[in-house]
Amino acid sequence: MSGELVTSTKKAKVNIMKGKDEALQKFLAFGVLIMLCILFGVLTGGSFLKIDNLLTIALQVTPYAILGFGLTFVLITGGTDLSAGSVIGFGGIVCAKAVTMGVSIPVAIIIGILAGIIAGLINGLFVTKLEVTPFIATLGTQFAFRGLTQLVGQGKPVSIQALGDEKIISVFRFIGGGTVFGRIPFPTIIMIITAIVLGIVLSKTGFGRRLYAVGSNEETARLSGINVIKTKLTAYIICGATASMAGILLAARLASAQSNAGQGYELEGIAAAVIGGTSVMGGEGGILGTVIGAFVMGVLRNGLNLLKVDAFVQMVIIGTIIVIGVWYDTARRKKQSV
């Protein structure tokens, strides 16, 4: 009894320390974001800071951010999901296929998200029940889900445009790139709502706390009675669901689901999470940080484009920023463990 009390106070202490550090990283990422905005604003003579351009960035980062949310959950458990990019393609193409087969739009969207949930469940089962390293398990399913996507599309895009039904096309275009309240992109609204919901799940619920506990120390979590398998499984399912959501938004914007959609996006999502303070080692992270991280990447891309920086130089710059982000994370952890 008293032993339990001691460990829990110890844990609480560690949590507070972690909280401080995490807040620092978030603050740092936010600071970097603001600095980048000011820098690009000055360098582009103000055109970067125009409302239209900022809203464009919001639309551009939306799929990466939504994917990043799910990845944040998985990363917190100490896992990873390399198949998330393939699940983007899978969710998008399943949804589009359903529409071309005459299914109503809301039902098609639900089917698409279900496809992602099933994909996440499969990943989760590999990782938990079969105890395959997440890196390897999701590397395998990355191929498998991409194959399934290609199968559904027969190697070609599933075009909603080609249906020729103006009503359906305009609904999809609205979901994927329409604007509300004047000029705010609709997908960005979805992203904000998802962020709020998942943010609350992560920080205010028992599940959220269990997630951090599992990621910090799986053995301790198990011993203190947390159902580790269920917790991890849920994280992968959430990741699958967010990936398919991102996929449906991508397909909707073009009114056409590409069978290669989302290729490489998992790394963008992981980068967004890591820049925002989520640790690839597990146990730390948050949704707000991932939003900031996604915006750092989006602002960099857009700003460098506006500054007319060569495409290859951009790759070098963005890659370097990611490495610096991860380096900072590692350095901070080292300091913490000392």
Place this chain on the structure above:
Amino acid sequence: MKKVLSILLACILIASMLVGCGGKGKESETGTGADKGGTSSGSTTTDNTGGGASKTIKIALVTKMVDSPYWQTVKRAAEEKAKELGNVEITHLGPPTEADIDKQVQIIETCINDDYDGIILAACDKDALVDPVRKAKEAGIPVVMIDSGISEPVYDAFLATNNVQAGAECAKLMAELIGGEGQVAIINFAAGTQTAVDRETGFTEEIKKNYKNIEIVGVQYCNSDPTVAANQATDFISAYPNLKGIWGANDQSAIGVAQAVTEQGKSDSIMVVGFDNSDDIKSGLKSGVIKGTAVQMPTVMGSEGVQIVVDIINGKAPANKDVDTGVTMVTTENMNDPKIQAILNQ
């Protein structure tokens, strides 16, 4: 543990491969037919309306697959040419999927034994098919490559799209659309892939050489991801308020560009030129956002392939070993022309 892990991984990979191949294999089962020596026969067309006395020329058309619309188009064009020439018989052969390289090799070997007079081949693999082609040549059978060539020039002729030339055609159309002056951006589909490099080179060289008043403001690479292309195009539009045109160097790039231009409400002021053809490209042309696209010509590969084989058999060597089958520029202006419609729906 490690063992279990590696076995599991292997299982996943094999399973995913099986899944990947399974569907397609089924679809082109007709193509495998009697598996004797791996030969698969699609269909045979004979036409003897020509001089009854002359011997029928048997030509094997060996494509990467049998059932895909693309190869069916090639086959139709070859059969039409055969009909036109008279005493030519086309047999369409091919493996069930593009990945069945061994099957295609076997098919060529069987063709050599089956006394075909000529072979038209789209190679599944540029290295694996070198030997079979060499054997066929040694057996005195002319081989004309179409679409996808092989790494050694042991064949008689190679018919394919010259992407440099095709890129230049896109540049000409773009120049015409924007009135010969102004800023143009390029969204290419990959950095460092030969096809992509060729198209970009063709486009930029043509602009530099013949259109001094057009400035290419930049190139971005979208990895054939239309969403990325749309983002890049949007940024080009923000960075260059006077931008007059954007070229998307393949179908995915072009539909991404079209999307960005639509979203920004600039479909009247920014000209979009694409490359290749797909359902989405067609809708883009119909709605007028995409002003034109370069469509490759499988029909030319089919009919010219037959012509060249017949010429070789009649003792006339092809003038050029590498033949550009060209592209047709389909534009919003000409797209309703029945001839162009046929190309668009080929």
